[in-house]
Amino acid sequence: MNPRIYLLALGTFTVGTEGYVIAGVLPSVAHDMHTSVSLCGQLVTVFALVYALAGPPLIGLFHQVRPRRLLTGAALFFAAANALAALAPDYAVLVAARVLAALGAALFAAPAAATAAALCAPDELPRAISVTAGGNAVALTLGAPIGTVIGSALGWRASFWFVTLLAVATAIAVRTGLPAVPAGGNPAAGRLNLLRRTPIRWGLATTFGLFLAAYCVYTYLDPVAHRAAGLGSTGVAALMIVFGAGGLLAGRAVSGLIARHGLARVLRGALTLIAGLLTVLAALTATRTPLLATAVPFPxxxxxxxxxxxxxxxxxxxxxxxxxxxxxxxxxxxFSAQFLGVAVGGGLGGLALSGVGPAAVPVVGAAVALLTVLSVRRVTPEPAPARGSEREPAAAEAPGDRRVGGRGGARRVSESAGSCRSAVHVRRSER
Structure with a gap:
């Protein structure tokens, strides 16, 4: 795999650190801005909503800019937005800074993923995805906890200065180390065509539900952890490290799980496990059992x-x-569906926190995760039309192999889950 893809992982690390560190400094921001924690939680919602809605058209606007130049500019814009957040005199300016940061993040994340795909061979795509996404996992494990500790020691504004420095370093690394990659064509028509396909829509529904369930809880991890286990800022930072370590380990192992069990089974298992874990967290938050509160939160x-x-x-x-x-x-x-889920998760979690209390936040997340299980269908590519046939076959259901009878014979579709391609075998019976 092209080692320069790791430069793109540095960018996802920077963007992820900024997004995750907010959860660790929300109480400090709320105190300084004389607002509630639930209202400050909407800083996450604003960021995610702007990213989800403005990202695709913004990327289309800059589609003729070469990736290296676009990514460098996006990183510098992201740095300026975080510097504005660090200097914000009031809540309104902080919201404006988050809007600008979302625009910079949107201009970086999706083009970075596309650039990673352009830099690798087709059979290396799963690993390239793991590497670029791994920057986000490292942000969970190191970036967000470090930013939270910096915020606890020097004030929440220092956390944003920390992200600003990371963004400047990313811009320098991308500008000097990334090779020239041709600019892509206008993606607007392609997006519309994709949205007309039922398997794509189901896939986006799963992404939306997955991130909604997670961020409903993660955004308000500080008040939930304080209620469940009496943890302060340092304890929340430790929880972030453990959370990110779990993600980092999973990122290295998930391709093997997919190869053995199939995409659909892994997705359903992950969502079901999330629902179960959040149910346990809700019980801890409601009962505050001292022994369990000490032993359970970190695993x-x-x-x-x-x-x-x-x-x-x-x-x-x-x-x-x-x-x-x-x-x-x-x-x-x-990515748009992901950040739309983040936005709705932040808003829904805030309503649960302010309306009922900390114990309601993981309950809502667990319910969303269970509902999202229903969206895990049609995970394989649509089979290519048989030679000589003008009709496009329907998408295969997953997981596993199945036969679809027809006048022309039988088509056998098998999912090769260890890679991003699914093998399609067409078998015709002779009369």
Whole structure:
């Protein structure tokens, strides 16, 4: 695999650190801005909503800019937005800074994924996805906890200065180390065509539900952890490290799980596990049993991170495999659905926190995860038309092999889950 893909992982690490560190400094921001924690939680919602809605058209606007130049500019813009957040005199300016940061992140993340695909061979795509997404896992494990500790020691503004420095370093690394990659064509028509396909829509629904369930809880991890286990800022930072470690481990192992069990089974298992873990967390938050509160939260968060990350990597692999000829567009839609889930998760979690209390937050997340299991269908690519046939076959259901009878014979579709391609075998019976 092209080692320069790791430069793109540095960018996803930077963007991820900024997104995750907010959860660790929310109480400090709320105190300084004289607002509630639930209202400050909407800073996550604003960021994610702007990313989800403005990202695709913004990327289309800059589609003729070469990736190296676009990514460098996006990283510098992201740095300026975080510097504005660090200097924000009031809540309104902080919201504006988050809007600008979302635009910079949107201009970086999806083009970075497309550039990684352009730099690798087709059979290396799963590993390239794991590497670029691995930057996000490292952000969970190191970036967000470090930013939280910096915020606890020097004030929440220092956390944003930390991200600003990371973004400047990313811009320098991309500008000096990334090779020249041709600019892509206008992706607008491709996105519309993809959205007309039922398997793509089911895939985006899964992405939306997965991130909604996770961020409903993660955004308000500080008040939930404080209520469940009496943890302060340092304890929450430790939980973030454990959560990210689970994700990092899962990122290295998930391709093997997919190869053995299939994409659909891994996705359903991850969502079901998330629902179960959040139910346990809700019980801890409601009962505050001292012995359990000491022993359970850290292994629970490790498993939560692993399950969530397995689902996220599986989803990127799923959507890339469903549209191998339009991979950049499909991944761009995935990121939009992801951040839409983050936005709704932040808003829904805030309503649960302010309306009922900390125990309600993981209950809502668990319910969403269970409902999302129903969206895990049609995970394999649509079979190519048989030679001489003008009609496009329907998408195969997953997981596993199945036969679809027809006048022309039988088609056997088998999912090769260890890669982003699914093998399609056409067998015709002779009369």
């Amino acid at each position: 629970l968060m490790f498993a939560f991170g692993a399950a969530w990350w397995s689902g996220g990597i599986s989803q990127q692999t799923r959507l890339a495999g469903l549209a191998p000829a339009q991979r950049a567009q499909a991944l761009g839609l995935h």
